[in-house]
Amino acid sequence: MADNKEKYITSDELKKHNKSDDLWISIQGKVYNVTDWAKVHPGGDIPLLNLAGQDVTDAFIAFHPGSAWKHLDRFFTGYYLEDFQVSEVSKDYRRLAAEFAKSGMFEKKGHGVIYSLCFVSVLLFACFYGVLFSDSFSIHMLSGALLGFSWMQVAYMGHDSGHYQIMMTRGCNKLAQILTGNCLTGISIAWWKWTHNAHHVACNSLDHDPDLQHLPFLAVSASLFQSLTSVFYGRKLTFDSFARFFVSYQHLTFYPVMCVARVNLYVQTFLLLFSKRKVPDRALNILGILVFWTWFPLLVSCLPNWNERVLFVLVSFCVTSIQHVQFCLNHFAANVYIGAPKGNDWFEKQTSGTIDIACSAWMDWFFGGLQFQLEHHLFPRLPRCHLRKISPLVQELCKKHNLPYRSLSFFEANIWTLKTLRTAALEARDLSSPVSKNLLWEAVNTHG
Structure with a gap:
């Protein structure tokens, strides 16, 4: 030794x-x-x-x-x-993490999972009952909305199971991931892990964080107009005339795009599961996806006509879009950078790239704990029931080291995000700025 x-x-x-x-x-x-x-x-x-x-x-x-x-x-x-x-910030961060571990906070998960399971079960039962046993157009549309709300809650459960064990054993936790992700929402947990872990480590890096790589439809920074190469996807994020057109109006199209964002998640799931890339539990993930694409089309087919079927799907997507908007609010208006993340500024990068959503405690169920985005990024294994408790400690640490702690209301966060998108949109309209050759196929097939 x-x-x-x-x-x-x-x-x-x-x-x-x-x-x-x-x-x-x-x-x-x-x-x-x-x-x-x-x-x-x-x-x-x-x-x-x-x-x-x-x-x-x-x-x-x-x-x-x-x-x-x-x-x-x-x-x-x-x-x-x-x-x-070791920097002073890191010393304080590690001390705080040690205190949480010593108090057993990482193991004390509360009863949130049980409540969520019961809530999702009620929502799904009401949705299926409304579709199968009612002839009312209004009830059918309400059922679509309930399905959207259930998808939101299921996504929060999948997120929790991906970060820490919500079940007694690792095998049961994996089963919960497949059920909540693949079977109930049609979004592969393998795809989520692949992108989400990269997002956490490279929070708000324009070329490393897949959660900011949405060209040709959205760009949070003019730096993306340089046609950066995505290190995550291994391809160029082409900013050509096709992308310029969409980005120029992104502050106007943001909410409509969010309403159909779920389609992109389905596409990304299929692209990964049927790619040559090594995918953990590929067969299990594909099986889960097949379960979703069996029950969901069957449910929709039980509606009396195509008008109601299309509207039912659109209503469910529009309700779920609230969650897609929330994900954007947490990061789009925060600071961005280009380059690989660094291991010695972990705390600083998380505070720089995240925004919390301020809400009353009785609304925590609605945001699934992700309204405490900074707290979650700093301590991703911490069950969501503790995030409100540790928020004052994180605020105190940010204040001590003169680091930003941004907590906005849902309305304010929307305004900040729209302003960010509008700023980039106006810059995209600058015709004096050259763009890459318009390769429509490449633009459409850029992941993100």
Whole structure:
């Protein structure tokens, strides 16, 4: 052990090991070779690749339980980081995380899952009853709205199960993910994990965060007009005349686009599950998707005519669009940057790239805990029932280190988002700014 302590490398030397076939990271100043582990990492290889060649202590603490530390030794290279330092912000963040762990907050999940399951069951029962046993047009449309509300609540449950175990065992938790994601909403949990983990690690990076890559229809920053290459998707986000047209009016088309955003999620699910990319539990995910595309069309077909069927689907999508809008409010109007995330400014990047939605405690069910977006990003494994409790502590830490803590009402957040989109739209209309050659196919097929 004494010999190991004498072996050091610098941060600059560590940075050289930042490729998929040579991937090193540092945690608490100890250097680990995770090249092979990245291929089977439960969180996917993207988070590791984005932080490769860096000290990732804060990110490791955020995403892993205390039991994960004992597994690190098998990856230890024998090297220590010679110039390892911990900022005051990180010290306070780690202290806070340790306090939460010591009090058992990560394990105390409350009864939210039971309440959510009961609520979703009631909504789905009412929806099916209205479609199957009523001839009223109004009841049919109300049933579509109830289906939309149920999808919102199911999505929150899927989100919770993806970040921490809401069931007793890992196997039951995986089953809950497939049921809530694939079977009930038609959106693959494998796709969600792939994109969502990347989003958390590279929060609001224009070229690394897939949640900001919505060309040709939306652009939150004029920097996207440079036709950046998406590191996540491995393709260029082409800003051509086709994209310029849509982006120029995005502040007007934002809500209509959100009403049909669910279609994009279905497309993304199929693109991933039937791609050549390695997908964990691919067969199980496909089976879950087949379940959804069996019961949903059958339910719609029970409506008396095509007019009601189309309107039923549109109503359900429009209600669910409230949730899609919420996801945008949390990040679209926050600060953005270009480049890979850094492991040594974890707390700072999360405060910079997130916006909370202020609401009364009785509305927490409606927002699913994601109104405390910053708290969730800082402590993604923390059950949503604790997010309101820790909010004052996070605010205090932000104030201490002179970091932004933005909490807006739902209305104010919408105004901020629309202003951000309008600013980018007006810049897109500048015809003196050149665009790439208009390749319609490429623009349409840009993921995001």
